[in-house]
Amino acid sequence: MGFAGDGGVCALWRRAEGPEERRGGGSRRFGWLLPARPAWALQELPSLLVPLGLAACGGAVAAARPNRVLLGCFVLHYAHRALIFPLLIRAGKPTPFFTFVLALLFCVFNGYLQGRSLTAYAAYPPGWLGDSRFITGFLGWLIGMAINIHSDHILRNLRKPGETGYKIPRGGMFEYVSGANFFGEILEWFGFALACCTIESLAFALCSLFILGSRARQHHKWYLEKFEDYPKDRKIVIPFLY
Numbered sequence: 001m002g003f004a005g006d007g008g009v010c011a012l013w014r015r016a017e018g019p020e021e022r023r024g025g026g027s028r029r030f031g032w033l034l035p036a037r038p039a040w041a042l043q044e045l046p047s048l049l050v051p052l053g054l055a056a057c058g059g060a061v062a063a064a065r066p067n068r069v070l071l072g073c074f075v076l077h078y079a080h081r082a083l084i085f086p087l088l089i090r091a092g093k094p095t096p097f098f099t100f101v102l103a104l105l106f107c108v109f110n111g112y113l114q115g116r117s118l119t120a121y122a123a124y125p126p127g128w129l130g131d132s133r134f135i136t137g138f139l140g141w142l143i144g145m146a147i148n149i150h151s152d153h154i155l156r157n158l159r160k161p162g163e164t165g166y167k168i169p170r171g172g173m174f175e176y177v178s179g180a181n182f183f184g185e186i187l188e189w190f191g192f193a194l195a196c197c198t199i200e201s202l203a204f205a206l207c208s209l210f211i212l213g214s215r216a217r218q219h220h221k222w223y224l225e226k227f228e229d230y231p232k233d234r235k236i237v238i239p240f241l242y
Helices: 036-044 046-056 065-088 097-121 132-156 180-196 199-226
Strands: none
Touching: 036 046, 036 065, 036 097, 046 065, 046 097, 065 097, 065 132, 065 180, 097 199, 132 180, 180 199
16 A cells, blocks of 8 residues: 555555545645655555565475465555556655655665565465455455455546546445445555564554545545535445444
């Protein structure tokens, strides 16, 4: 996920899912403005490359099947965020250099933290892939990632070619929460944390919850102020609860 919002992580700093998510635009108060697509790809890339490098240099822990599967989940997310997602951005707003640097540093640190944990320290008992904690967590990770990607798709396609202005996101989890993309990513990383059962993965999940939850609250408030007909029963980020 990015830092910002996306999905991401490094959705924790900046999300670029579509017009509705990028209403504020870039600001020179935070440094030079960088093109959205390359900035996003470069800031997310460490969360893909660092764990892969650690796995290539790893020993018995890294070679264990549960560790390979769990690291594969993390890497798969960032393969999408770093290599595919930037190509889908439609006229994304420029990224302030300072925001880019913060996101890059986070991705380096988190990529190392999760990768090092799963390639050097996390030891799982025989049959872990059949354990209820892994199965439940893996399903949460998979469903969360699907929700995140689908919500991104909805946001990118809010406006038809030639249309201008903002629209209310509809469909999918947007029928329940304003921050459907954020909800998907939060669910994804809490599922990952349960499947891993490590302090490092839990710390990442909590970080995602607090930062993406805050972003979702800001967006929810903006939607209510912008649209008089915005669904009043739509929650902020957690369906039926918050």
